Amino acid sequence: MEQAVMERLRRRIDDLTVRSVFPEEPIHSVNTLEWALKLDPGADATLMIAALGHDIERSFEDKRIHSEDFDNYEEYKQAHALNSAQLLSQLMEECGADQETVHETARLVAHHEMGGDEREELLKNADILSFFHVCLPFYYDRKGVDITRKRAVWSYKRLKEDLRHYVGGFDYMDKELADLMQETLGL
Numbered sequence: 632m633e634q635a636v637m638e639r640l641r642r643r644i645d646d647l648t649v650r651s652v653f654p655e656e657p658i659h660s661v662n663t664l665e666w667a668l669k670l671d672p673g674a675d676a677t678l679m680i681a682a683l684g685h686d687i688e689r690s691f692e693d694k695r696i697h698s699e700d701f702d703n704y705e706e707y708k709q710a711h712a713l714n715s716a717q718l719l720s721q722l723m724e725e726c727g728a729d730q731e732t733v734h735e736t737a738r739l740v741a742h743h744e745m746g747g748d749e750r751e752e753l754l755k756n757a758d759i760l761s762f763f764h765v766c767l768p769f770y771y772d773r774k775g776v777d778i779t780r781k782r783a784v785w786s787y788k789r790l791k792e793d794l795r796h797y798v799g800g801f802d803y804m805d806k807e808l809a810d811l812m813q814e815t816l817g818l
Contacts, residue, residue: 632676632732639726644683647690647722655769656689662765666757670794674753677732681739681754684719686711691718704785708744716741752791759790763798771808779808780815787816 648657660683667674667682674682688695688711696714701707716737723733742751743758762770763786771779787798799818803809812818 632680632728636727637676637680640680640723640728641683643722643726644680644687647687651689652692653689653769655766656686658765659686659761660684662761663754663757666760666764667753670753670757677735677739678750678754680719680723680728680732681736681743682757684715684722684736685740685743685754685758686715687719687722687740688715694718705745712741712744715743746789755789756791756794759786760794760797762786764801767801767812768803768805768808771805771811776807776811780811783812783815 664682696711698707720737743754746752746755
């Protein structure tokens with residue numbers, strides 16, 4: 632992908648994530664990219680854009696998927712991933728990305744919740760690490776103890792086993808949240 636297209640996409644994703652109703656989205660977008668680069672320092676442009684834009688649907692209140700519209704959490708997360716892939720594809724086309732890059736980036740985003748091949752797993756793991764690293768305090772404030780506990784267990788179980796030590800190294804300023812993570816995950 633051309634550098635100019637990459638920069639347009641980065642700026643556009645940054646502009647959109649700031650509009651999300653979830654205040655952690657701009658931080659999560661960049662932090663997921665940071666984790667992706669930590670897990671794969673040679674990550675290509677498609678993986679970098681996928682990391683930045685994997686939750687882009689949360690920036691479009693009128694197009695966002697809502698968990699309460701689904702029977703179970705996995706169905707919701709899959710619909711969220713597919714919606715984000717579609718919206719990111721449109722954004723990439725508007726910014727002048729070539730079709731091969733659009734297709735590969737959308738494929739990664741469409742699978743970022745459940746994983747699959749090596750690259751999809753990498754994005755999934757970067758997303759999960761970022762959730763624990765920067766999103767968890769916001770989530771806890773919004774959802775409370777019980778839902779946060781369920782989400783933490785769900786996410787932790789999906790994280791590649793040899794990456795779980797990172798989660799144990801995250802410090803949470805809120806003592807109740809830190810205690811909850813200790814109690815729930817043994818961290």
